[in-house]
Amino acid sequence: MSKAMLAKQVESNDSILTKSSYYSPTIQKALDNVVLAVQDKLNILDVAIALLENKELLLVSNMDGCDKTVAFTKQLCAKTIELNDTLRIEDIRTDEGYVNSDAPNDASKMCGFIGIPIRKENTAVGALHLFSENIADLTKEELEFLNTKAETISIALTAANFSHQFMIEHNLLSKGPISSLIVDSKPGWPTVFVSANCYSLLGLDAKTNELPFRIDDFIHPDHKVVFKRSLTFHRSTQIQDLETEYDVVLPSGEYKSIRQVSYGEYSEAGKLIYVRLYLIDQTSQKELEVRLRKVKERSSLIIETLDLATWDFDPIANFTQVNHRWYEMIGLNFEDQEPAKNVWERRLHPLDKKRVTEELDDLTAGNRDTLNQIYRIRHETGHWIWVEGFGKTVEYNSEGKPSRIIGTQRDVTEQHKAIIIRQKQDALVALMSKAQEVFLEESDLRAACSSIFESLLDLAESEFGFIGERIISEKGKVALKIQAISDISWDTQSKELYSRYVNDGLVFENLDNLFGRVITTENEVISNDVAKDAHSSGTPKGHPDMDCFLGLPIKFDGVVYGMIGLANRVVGYDRELIDFLKPLLANLGLLMRVRGIEAARVSAERELKSLATTDDLTQLPNRRVFTTHVESAYQLLKRHGESFCVAIIDIDYFKSINDSFGHDAGDEVLKRFAKILLDGKRANDLIARFGGEEFALIAAKTSIEEAIIACERIRTDIEESDFSQQVLSRKITVSIGVTQSLTGEESIDEIIKRADLALYKAKEGGRNRVESM
Numbered sequence: 001m002s003k004a005m006l007a008k009q010v011e012s013n014d015s016i017l018t019k020s021s022y023y024s025p026t027i028q029k030a031l032d033n034v035v036l037a038v039q040d041k042l043n044i045l046d047v048a049i050a051l052l053e054n055k056e057l058l059l060v061s062n063m064d065g066c067d068k069t070v071a072f073t074k075q076l077c078a079k080t081i082e083l084n085d086t087l088r089i090e091d092i093r094t095d096e097g098y099v100n101s102d103a104p105n106d107a108s109k110m111c112g113f114i115g116i117p118i119r120k121e122n123t124a125v126g127a128l129h130l131f132s133e134n135i136a137d138l139t140k141e142e143l144e145f146l147n148t149k150a151e152t153i154s155i156a157l158t159a160a161n162f163s164h165q166f167m168i169e170h171n172l173l174s175k176g177p178i179s180s181l182i183v184d185s186k187p188g189w190p191t192v193f194v195s196a197n198c199y200s201l202l203g204l205d206a207k208t209n210e211l212p213f214r215i216d217d218f219i220h221p222d223h224k225v226v227f228k229r230s231l232t233f234h235r236s237t238q239i240q241d242l243e244t245e246y247d248v249v250l251p252s253g254e255y256k257s258i259r260q261v262s263y264g265e266y267s268e269a270g271k272l273i274y275v276r277l278y279l280i281d282q283t284s285q286k287e288l289e290v291r292l293r294k295v296k297e298r299s300s301l302i303i304e305t306l307d308l309a310t311w312d313f314d315p316i317a318n319f320t321q322v323n324h325r326w327y328e329m330i331g332l333n334f335e336d337q338e339p340a341k342n343v344w345e346r347r348l349h350p351l352d353k354k355r356v357t358e359e360l361d362d363l364t365a366g367n368r369d370t371l372n373q374i375y376r377i378r379h380e381t382g383h384w385i386w387v388e389g390f391g392k393t394v395e396y397n398s399e400g401k402p403s404r405i406i407g408t409q410r411d412v413t414e415q416h417k418a419i420i421i422r423q424k425q426d427a428l429v430a431l432m433s434k435a436q437e438v439f440l441e442e443s444d445l446r447a448a449c450s451s452i453f454e455s456l457l458d459l460a461e462s463e464f465g466f467i468g469e470r471i472i473s474e475k476g477k478v479a480l481k482i483q484a485i486s487d488i489s490w491d492t493q494s495k496e497l498y499s500r501y502v503n504d505g506l507v508f509e510n511l512d513n514l515f516g517r518v519i520t521t522e523n524e525v526i527s528n529d530v531a532k533d534a535h536s537s538g539t540p541k542g543h544p545d546m547d548c549f550l551g552l553p554i555k556f557d558g559v560v561y562g563m564i565g566l567a568n569r570v571v572g573y574d575r576e577l578i579d580f581l582k583p584l585l586a587n588l589g590l591l592m593r594v595r596g597i598e599a600a601r602v603s604a605e606r607e608l609k610s611l612a613t614t615d616d617l618t619q620l621p622n623r624r625v626f627t628t629h630v631e632s633a634y635q636l637l638k639r640h641g642e643s644f645c646v647a648i649i650d651i652d653y654f655k656s657i658n659d660s661f662g663h664d665a666g667d668e669v670l671k672r673f674a675k676i677l678l679d680g681k682r683a684n685d686l687i688a689r690f691g692g693e694e695f696a697l698i699a700a701k702t703s704i705e706e707a708i709i710a711c712e713r714i715r716t717d718i719e720e721s722d723f724s725q726q727v728l729s730r731k732i733t734v735s736i737g738v739t740q741s742l743t744g745e746e747s748i749d750e751i752i753k754r755a756d757l758a759l760y761k762a763k764e765g766g767r768n769r770v771e772s773m
C-alpha cells in the first residue's frame with residue numbers, strides 16, 4: 001500500500017486496523033495516525049503496529065504481503081514483544097531469525113528491522129515496528145521519536161481500555177437498580193453524564209429529556225440543602241465517598257426516597273474535578289420502614305393503652321429487661337434500679353411465690369412454652385397489687401433450651417380483688433352453712449366448730465388459732481372452753497393439753513393475756529407485733545413463734561358467747577379481715593346461744609322427768625317407779641314363771657323422832673336411812689320410797705328365803721348404823737314385811753297387801769324384825 005493510499009484510507013475513516021471489535025473508531029484512527037506520522041517523519045513506508053489479542057497479533061500495517069493476522073511465533077514484532085525491549089536488526093537476511101521470519105518485500109534485498117515495544121503497565125502488549133534498508137542511518141532523535149510514538153500508543157490503549165471498562169460498568173449500571181450521574185465541579189454542578197436508568201428513576205423520557213440535566217431540579221425543596229451540602233463537602237474536605245438521603249419529586253408529583261452514594265474525583269493537586277453520584281431508589285424500603293414504625297407505634301400504643309408492663313428474660317445470662325411501665329406498676333422509677341428480676345423476686349407475695357417461681361422454672365427449663373398466672377406483688381407504698389403475668393418462650397439455643405422468654409404484666413388488682421372478695425364471701429357462706437348443718441345434725445357445738453376450723457384458718461390466711469366458748473368454770477370464774485384448736489403441741493405438757501381438747505375438756509382459765517382481753521374487754525384485739533405488745537404474756541418455751549394475733553369476740557345480740565383467736569397471718573391483721581369475718585362471728589354467736597337455750601331445755605326436761613320418778617327428799621325412785629317395776633316383774637312371772645319378792649320397810653316409832661328432834665331432823669334421818677338402803681341393796685333389787693317413813697323393795701327372780709336374808713341384812717345395817725349426827729343418842733330400827741309372788745293369778749295389790757300384812761306382823765311382834773307371809 002502506498003503512502004498516499006494509506007492517507008486516503010485514514011481520511012475515509014476506513015481503518016487499516018483489522019478485526020477490531022475491541023477498539024473504538026477514535027482509537028483506530030489514532031493508531032492509523034501514528035503509522036502515518038512515522039511514515040512521514042522517517043520516510044519509511046513499511047511501518048506497522050502489532051497488537052496482541054487473544055494470542056494473535058492484530059496488525060496496523062500497509063506492508064504488502066503481510067497478513068493482517070499471523071501466527072504469533074513467526075513475527076519479528078512478536079520477538080520484540082517477547083523481548084520487551086527495542087529489537088534492532090541491521091539485515092534480516094543475515095540474522096539467524098530471518099529465515100523463518102516474516103519478510104515484507106523481496107527477500108533478496110537487504111532489509112533492516114526495528115521494533116519498539118508497546119507496553120501496558122511494563123508488560124509488552126504490542127510493538128511499533130518498521131522495515132527499511134537504511135536502519136543504520138536512523139538518528140538518535142529519530143529513534144527517540146519512535147519511542148515517543150510507542151508510548152503514545154500505550155497511553156491511547158490504556159485510555160481505550162479504561163473507556164471500555166467504563167462503558168461496561170455503565171451498561172451494567174443502566175440495567176441495574178442503581179442510577180448514576182456525573183456532575184462537573186464547575187459552578188452550578190452541571191451534569192456531564194446520566195445513566196439511562198436515571199431517566200426512568202426520575203420519571204423522564206430519555207429521548208425528550210437530554211442533557212443539560214440538573215438533578216437538583218428534582219430534589220424536594222426541603223432536601224436541596226442536604227444535596228448541595230454533600231457536593232460542597234466533597235469540594236471542601238476532599239473526602240472521597242459520602243452518603244446522603246433525600247426525596248425527589250417526579251413530574252407526576254410522585255415522591256421517591258433516594259439514597260445517594262457519591263464519589264469525588266480529584267486531580268493530583270487535590271482539586272475536585274467531578275463527582276459521581278449513584279442513586280438508589282429506596283422508596284419501597286422506606287415505605288416498609290414507615291409501615292413498620294407505624295405498626296411499632298401502634299403496638300406500643302396498644303401496650304400503653306392496655307397498661308402493659310413488658311419484660312424480656314434471657315435465662316442463660318439470667319438477665320431481664322423491662323419497660324418503664326413495669327417499674328411504674330410497682331411504684332418505682334425506671335432509672336437507677338437494680339436488676340428487675342431481683343426486684344420481682346423480692347416483692348412476690350409469700351403465698352404466691354412458690355407457685356409462681358415453680359411455673360417460671362418450668363418455662364426456663366423448657367418443660368412448657370407459655371405461662372399465664374395471677375399473683376400478688378408488693379407495691380413500693382407497701383400494699384399488694386394483683387398482676388396477671390403472661391410469658392412465652394420465643395427463642396431457643398442450639399441445645400433446644402429456652403434462650404429468650406418475653407412476657408407482659410398487667411395490673412388486675414381491681415378486677416381480681418372483686419373476684420377474690422366474691423370467692424372469699426362464697427367460702428365464708430359455705431363455712432357458716434356447714435357450721436349450722438353440723439350443729440343441727442349433731443346438736444354439738446364442738447363438732448360444728450371443729451368442722452369449719454381448718455377452712456377458717458385458710459380464709460383468714462392464718463397459721464394457727466382456736467375457737468373458744470365463754471363459760472363459767474367450776475370455780476365460778478369466767479373461762480374459755482376450747483371448741484376447736486390447731487394442734488401445735490410440742491412437748492409432754494402441750495400434748496397433754498391437746499389431748500384434753502380431744503377429750504372435750506380443755507378450758508383456759510387464765511384470761512390475763514392477749515387473747516383473754518377479747519373476753520374481758522368484749523372487743524376485738526389486733527396485735528401485729530406480739531413480741532412488743534404490752535398485753536402479751538409471751539408464749540411458753542417451745543411454742544411456735546407468734547408474730548401477729550387477732551382476737552375476735554363471738555357475739556350475738558350484744559352478748560359475748562366466745563371468741564376466735566388467729567395467729568401469724570403473713571401480711572398482718574387488718575380491719576378489712578375483721579369486717580369480712582363479722583357474719584361468721586354472728587353465726588357462731590347464734591349457735592352458741594342456741595346451744596345455751598338447748599342445754600337449758602335439756603336440763604329442765606331432765607329435772608321434770610326426775611321429779612316425776614324420784615322422791616325429792618331421798619332421791620330414791622318413788623312409788624310410781626316401784627309400781628311399774630312390780631308390774632314388769634309380774635309380767636315376767638306370768639310369762640316365764642319367774643317369781644319375785646316384795647318387802648315393805650318401815651322405820652319404827654318415826655313419829656316420836658319428829659316429835660323429839662323436829663321435822664327437819666326427821667328428814668335427815670329419812671335421807672340417811674335411804675342412803676343406807678341404797679348402799680346395801682343387791683344389784684338387781686330396786687328400793688323405792690313408798691310414802692312417809694315407809695320404803696319398799698322389789699327383788700326379781702328371788703325366792704322368799706333369799707329375800708328374807710336380804711331384808712335381814714337391811715335390818716341389821718340400820719340397827720348398826722350411827723344416826724347420832726341426825727338424832728343424838730337415838731337408835732333407829734326398822735321393821736320389814738316380806739312376801740313372794742305365788743302365781744300369775746293374783747293381783748299386784750294382793751301381793752303388796754300380803755307384804756303389808758307381814759309388816760304388821762313384824763310391828764306386832766315387837767318391831768326391829770323381819771316377818772314373811
Ligand SMILES: Nc1nc2c(ncn2[C@@H]2O[C@H](COP(=O)(O)OP(=O)(O)OP(=O)(O)O)[C@@H](O)[C@H]2O)c(=O)[nH]1
Nearest residue numbers: 650651652653654655656658663664666667692693
Ligand atoms: N319428818 C318427816 N316425817 C314424816 C314424813 N312422812 C311422814 N312422816 C311422819 O311419820 C310419822 C309416821 O308415824 P306413824 O305412822 O304414826 O307411826 P310410827 O310413829 O312410825 O310408829 P310405828 O310405825 O308404829 O312404829 C308421822 O308422824 C308422819 O308425820 C316426812 O317426810 N318427814
